[in-house]
Amino acid sequence: MKALQNVFREISGKHGLGAASFVAVAVLFWVICLITLPQVAMLDYSFRFNLPAAEVGGPQDVYTLENYSYFFQGNDGTVNTLDIGILFKTLIAAVFVTCIDILLCYPIAFILAHSATGVAARMMVIGLIVPFWVNEILRAFAFRVLFGSTGLINGIGMSVGLWDQPVDFIRADVALYSGLTYAYILLMVFPIFNAVEALDRNQIEAARDMGASWWRVHWRVVLPVAKPGIASGATMVFMLTAGALAAPQILGGPSNLWFTQLIYQWFNESANWQRGSAYAVILLIVCISFVMMLMRIFKVSIGEIGR
Template sequence: MGALQASFTSFTNKHGLGVACFIGLTVFFWVVFLIVLPQLAMVDFSFRYNLPQSQIGGANDVYTLDNYAYFFQGNDGTINTLDIGILVKTLVAALIVTLIDIAICYPIAFILAHSATGVAARLMVIGLIVPFWVNEILRAFAFRVLFGATGLVNGIGMNMGLWDVPIDFIRADVALYSGLVYAYILLMIFPIFNAVEALDRNQIEAARDMGASWWRVHWRVVLPIAKPGIASGATMVFMLTAGALAAPQILGGPSNLWFTQLIYQWFNQSANWQRGSAYAVILLLVCIGFVMMMMRVFKVSIGEIGR
C-alpha cells in the first residue's frame, strides 16, 4: 500500500493532480465495470440451473454445482473425456503457439533494439504494425486462402515438385497455428523489445571480447534481462490463444474443436448460459493457474512482468 501511495504521489508531482485523478478514475472504471463485474456475473450464472424465464427468481432458482460436475462426468456419470480432452488440446496448442512466437520474436526484438538504427529501424516497425491495420477476421480468411487446396503455398510446392497433390493444411492445423502465431506476434515482440532495449551494449561487447560465443552471450547476458519481457509477452499470447474464437472457427479443421468453440456452442446453440459460464470460468481458472505455475518455474514475479 505504501509503494502504491508513493507511486501515485510521484505521478501527481510529475503530471498534476487532475491528470492523476483522471487516469485513476479511468482505470477504476475499466477494472470494475468492464472486468470484475462481468466476471462476477458469469461466476454467478455458472452456479445456477438452466431454468425457463418464468422460473428465474423462483423457488427452483438455487445455486448448484451441476454445471461444473458435468464438465468432469457428463450426464451418464462417466468421465467426460471429450470435453476434458478438448481443454487439454487447447492448452497444448496455446503453449505451442506461445513457444513459436518466442522463437520468432526474440531475434527480431533483439535486432530492433541493438542492431537496426535510423531508417532500418523505422521500416521494421512499420512493417510489423501496418499489416495489423487489417481486421483480424480478414487476416484469418487470408490465411485460409493462403493454405487452401488451390492457395499460394500448395501452388508453389506443386510447381517446385515438392509434392504432387494438394496438401490439406486446414485439416492438419497448419493454417490454424500459422494464423494464431501471426495474430499475436506484436504482443510478443514489443515486451521483449522494451526489456532488451535497457541492456547496455557494452555488456555484450565485453562478453564477446572475453571469448564468449553468440549463444553464450544471449544465454548469460541477454536472456536474464529479457526474461521479464518474454514472460509478459508469453502470458498475453498464451491467454489470448487459449481464448481465441475467430481463428479456430475459420482456420480449424472439421475435426478440430477449440474449447472456446465449445463455450460458444453452450451459449448460442444450446442456449445454456449457465453451463457455458461454468466452462468459461474453468478455462479462465486453468489458464491463470498454468501461467502462475510457469512464472514459478521460470522464477519471474508479477512485479517484473509489470515493469
C-alpha cells in the same frame, strides 16, 4: 494498493492532480465495470440452473454444482473425456503457439533494440505494425486462402515439385497455428524489445571480447535481462491463444474443436448460459493456474513482468 498510490503520486507530481485523478478514475472504471463485475456475474451464472425466464428468481432458482460436475462426468456419470480432452488439447496448442512466437520474436526484438538504427529500425516497426491495421477476421480468412488447396502455398509447392497434389493444411491445423502465431506476434515482440533495450551494449561487447560465442552471450547476458519481457509476452500470447474464437472457427479443421468453441456452443447454440459460464470459469482458472505455475518454475515475479 500501495503500488497504485505510488503511481498516482508520480503522475500528479509530473502532470498535476487533474491528470492523476482522470487516470485513477479510468483505471478503476476499467477494472471494476469492464473486468470484475462481468466476471462476478458469470461466476454467479455458473452456479445456477438453466431455468425458463418465468422461473428465474423463484424457488427452483438455487445454487448448484451441476454445471461443473457435467464438465467432469457428463450426464451419464462417466468421465467426460471429450470435453476434458478438448481443454487439454487447447492448452497444448496455446503452449505450442507461444513457444513459436518466442522463437520468432526474440531475434526480431534483439535486432530492433541493438542492431537496427535510423531508417532500418523505423521500417522494421512499420513492417510489424501496418499489417495489423487489417481486421483480425480478415487476416484469418487471408490465411485460409493462403493455405487453401488452391492457395499460394500449395501453388508454389506444386510448381517447384515439392508435392504432386494439394496438401490439406486446414485439416492438419497448419493454417490455424500459423494464423494464431501471426495474430499475437506484436504482443511478444514489444515486451521483449522493452526488456532488451535496457541492456547495456557494453556488456555484450565485453562478453564477446572475452571470447564468448554468440549463443553463450545470449544465454548468459541477454536472456537474464529479457526474461521478464519474455514472461510478459508469453503470458499475453498464451491467454489470448487459449481464449481465441475467431481463428479456430475460420482456420480450424473439421475434426478440430477449440475449448472456446464449446463455450460458444453452450451460450449461443444451446442457450445454456449457466453451463457456458461454468466452462468459461474453468478455462479461466486453468489458464491462470498454468501461467502462475510456469512463473514459479522459471522464477519470474509479477513485479518483474510489470516492469
